[in-house]
Amino acid sequence: AQSVTQLDSHVSVSEGTPVLLRCNYSSSYSPSLFWYVQHPNKGLQLLLKYTSAATLVKGINGFEAEFKKSETSFHLTKPSAHMSDAAEYFCVVTRMDSSYKLIFGSGTRLLVRP
Amino acid sequence: EPEVTQTPSHQVTQMGQEVILRCVPISNHLYFYWYRQILGQKVEFLVSFYNNEISEKSEIFDDQFSVERPDGSNFTLKIRSTKLEDSAMYFCASRGPATSGGTQYFGPGTRLLVL
Numbered sequence: 001a002q003s004v005t006q007l008d009s010h011v012s013v014s015e016g017t018p019v020l021l022r023c024n025y026s027s028s029y030s031p032s033l034f035w036y037v038q039h040p041n042k043g044l045q046l047l048l049k050y051t052s053a054a055t056l057v058k059g060i061n062g063f064e065a066e067f068k069k070s071e072t073s074f075h076l077t078k079p080s081a082h083m084s085d086a087a088e089y090f091c092v093v094t095r096m097d098s099s100y101k102l103i104f105g106s107g108t109r110l111l112v113r114p
Numbered sequence: 115e116p117e118v119t120q121t122p123s124h125q126v127t128q129m130g131q132e133v134i135l136r137c138v139p140i141s142n143h144l145y146f147y148w149y150r151q152i153l154g155q156k157v158e159f160l161v162s163f164y165n166n167e168i169s170e171k172s173e174i175f176d177d178q179f180s181v182e183r184p185d186g187s188n189f190t191l192k193i194r195s196t197k198l199e200d201s202a203m204y205f206c207a208s209r210g211p212a213t214s215g216g217t218q219y220f221g222p223g224t225r226l227l228v229l
Contacts, residue, residue: 032216034217042222043205043220043221043222043223044157044205044207046219049217051216099164099169099170100145100162100209100218101147101159101162102147102149102159102207102218103159104156104158105156106155106156107156
């Protein structure tokens with residue numbers, strides 16, 4: 001079975017400071033991992049994905065994530081938060097089998113203070 | 115840039131009524147999905163669809179639910195007799211072949227409220 005655990009339900013940072021959103025995964029197979037972002041009253045937008053290539057993955061809007069197999073982690077980081085980064089972030093795992101269904105974490109709400 | 119679209123954006127219905135949620139996936143995609151997000155909860159997988167048949171479905175996807183690709187562009191989710199607990203945001207997603215990395219692209223969602 002596969003699952004993801006997002007360790008923080010809420011994270012609050014000041015504008016211009018680094019962002020760290022934590023995610024741990026569990027998978028019996030080599031996983032593919034994603035981060036999606038959901039802005040208020042909007043759909044789910046892909047930030048970045050890991051699919052067994054480079055372990056450090058760069059995404060949109062300055063976000064990146066590092067796949068660490070030894071720690072079963074896929075934490076999302078950004079060097080400097082912007083007010084527009086305030087949103088809900090979902091860590092997602094899938095297995096490259098016939099359906100590729102996505103398993104979502106419970107989400108982390110990022111608040112950016114001026 | 116191609117995108118997944120969904121209609122309607124909001125739907126209010128009475129318990130026991132049938133609803134059809136519509137999605138237009140990205141045009142060259144062949145794999146289609148429905149997910150739902152009950153307010154305050156995780157996004158949950160409902161069903162995946164490929165080659166005109168369901169490839170996988172979750173426990174949530176019982177006999178009250180059905181999916182269809184009635185023509186070359188639309189992908190629909192039907193709830194036959196809605197219950198209060200069906201109130202949620204429903205997301206459609208589509209993806210290209212495995213060579214594209216398996217990424218699913220989501221529509222903006224339909225917010226369903228069952229009264």
